[in-house]
Amino acid sequence: xxxxxxxSEMMTKPKHEDISTTIAEIENKQHLxxxxxxxxxxxxxxxxxxxxxxxxxxxxxAEGESNGVDGEEKPAGDAEMKDEAKNxxxxxxx
Numbered sequence: 280x281x282x283x284x285x286x287s288e289m290m291t292k293p294k295h296e297d298i299s300t301t302i303a304e305i306e307n308k309q310h311l312x313x314x315x316x317x318x319x320x321x322x323x324x325x326x327x328x329x330x331x332x333x334x335x336x337x338x339x340x341a342e343g344e345s346n347g348v349d350g351e352e353k354p355a356g357d358a359e360m361k362d363e364a365k366n367x368x369x370x371x372x373x
Contacts, residue, residue: 281308 285305288298 281305 281300285298285300288300292298
């Protein structure tokens with residue numbers, strides 16, 4: 280954004296007038312930007328989760344899905360679904 284503001288200032292002012300930003304300020308901002316980027320790029324990425332944890336999670340999810348289908352254990356927030364095909368067939372026949 281600094282570059283854009285300096286460039287727009289350069290375009291609006293006459294060529295014989297100095298702009299409000301000095302070379303030292305531009306170099307200082309560039310140095311700050313480079314140090315921030317270098318700090319971000321030099322940090323190691325987070326370690327991936329262990330495969331055992333993933334297997335346990337997928338096994339638990341598969342068990343949860345099978346419980347809902349069998350109807351043995353339903354979570355408190357689920358409601359029973361009625362068979363809509365039967366209701367539609369009755370309405371059409373009347």
